[in-house]
Amino acid sequence: MIGNQIIIKKRTGSTNTLASQYLKEKELPEGTVIRAVEQSAGRGHRGNSWESEPGKNLTFSVILYPDFLESHEQFILSKMVSLALYDYLDPLLKAVRIKWPNDIYVNNDKIAGILIENSLLGSSLDYSILGIGVNVNQTIFTSDAPNPTSLKIVTGIETDLDRALNDLCKCLNSRYLQVVNRDTASINQDYLSRLYRFNDFYLYKTGAQLFTAKITGLDPYGAIILETETGEIRQFRFGELEYVI
Ligand code: BTN
Numbered sequence: 001m002i003g004n005q006i007i008i009k010k011r012t013g014s015t016n017t018l019a020s021q022y023l024k025e026k027e028l029p030e031g032t033v034i035r036a037v038e039q040s041a042g043r044g045h046r047g048n049s050w051e052s053e054p055g056k057n058l059t060f061s062v063i064l065y066p067d068f069l070e071s072h073e074q075f076i077l078s079k080m081v082s083l084a085l086y087d088y089l090d091p092l093l094k095a096v097r098i099k100w101p102n103d104i105y106v107n108n109d110k111i112a113g114i115l116i117e118n119s120l121l122g123s124s125l126d127y128s129i130l131g132i133g134v135n136v137n138q139t140i141f142t143s144d145a146p147n148p149t150s151l152k153i154v155t156g157i158e159t160d161l162d163r164a165l166n167d168l169c170k171c172l173n174s175r176y177l178q179v180v181n182r183d184t185a186s187i188n189q190d191y192l193s194r195l196y197r198f199n200d201f202y203l204y205k206t207g208a209q210l211f212t213a214k215i216t217g218l219d220p221y222g223a224i225i226l227e228t229e230t231g232e233i234r235q236f237r238f239g240e241l242e243y244v245i
Helices: 015-025 075-093 151-155 161-180 184-193
Strands: 006-012 033-039 058-064 096-099 103-106 109-121 124-134 201-206 209-218 224-228 233-236
Touching: 006 015, 015 033, 015 058, 015 109, 015 124, 033 161, 058 161, 075 096, 075 103, 075 109, 075 124, 075 151, 075 161, 075 184, 124 161, 161 184, 184 209, 209 233
Parallel strands: 006 033
Antiparallel strands: 033 058, 058 124, 096 103, 103 109, 109 124, 201 209, 209 224, 224 233
């Protein structure tokens, strides 16, 4: 059960880094959550940092052992965590969307980020560290992150962090059960139907090239598939495609 055991640290650099250090020392029970009240060196995608005002947000990592997954199937974990965040946030906020590959948006602003770090054993997954940052009660952001928002900004309401973590763990647990039960069809269908800018034409950028296209799906490994206005099918891996405005 995700969240049966919660380790709370007052201050650490990054809960993902701490989780991987713990795992080098001993095997923690599956579903262990490591949460930091203050994360002094939170890590985001592609070397970015993750801003979180101490005591205001959820910054935590979950340890899983999805050894039934082959390495080429690992994108399902991104989908399942994105969906769990959607399941938790959408009833509170509406207008929640998953921006490929795994940012959580409210309208056009980012409310949560996910950093998954997997360890492989042969061709299968050994352990997985699901790093999750949700902006909850922070209202002023000072980093150069382009469009941050939070539950408090959108609703005006202060949220109890312990309760939020508890509720979010329940959502993570039910989505992880779908992964364990190999209910890939539901995961894929739910992920696509909640995808930001799915099936509508927008402006995108790859390298220096701008083009208008619509997102039509994902390949089995998590690459995104777009169709341009002229009917050309283009496929991109993470880091190769920029959403323009
Ligand atoms: C991103 O959108 O760039 C991913 C952000 C992930 C942030 C979380 S906060 C908890 C965990 N520990 C980290 O250092 N990063 C993740």
